[in-house]
Amino acid sequence: MKISAQMTIVIAAVFAVICFSVVGFVLSGVGEMTDPAQIADARGYAMFWTFLGVVAVAMGALSVWIVRTQKDDTGS
Secondary structure: OOOOHHHHHHHHHHHHHHHHHHHHHHHHHHOOOOOHHHHHHHHHHHHHHHHHHHHHHHHHHHHHHHHHHOOOOOOO
16 A cells, blocks of 8 residues: 555644643543552553654654655656
8 A cells, every 4th residue: 555745744643643642641640640550650651652652753754854855756
């Protein structure tokens, strides 16, 4: 399956928003937790989703760069 660079930008943006939403949701509940192990697990889970969000932003930025620098290959 081939997807265009423009579609990659959209997919990366949507995925990044989802990832960072999960981070916000997880971190909003940390204040109510009392067990230190549970707090550590929640923070680790949030860091994992933050990593995924950063990767999505990087892929989106790379796709933007590709779109801006590609040469128009019309064949003529």
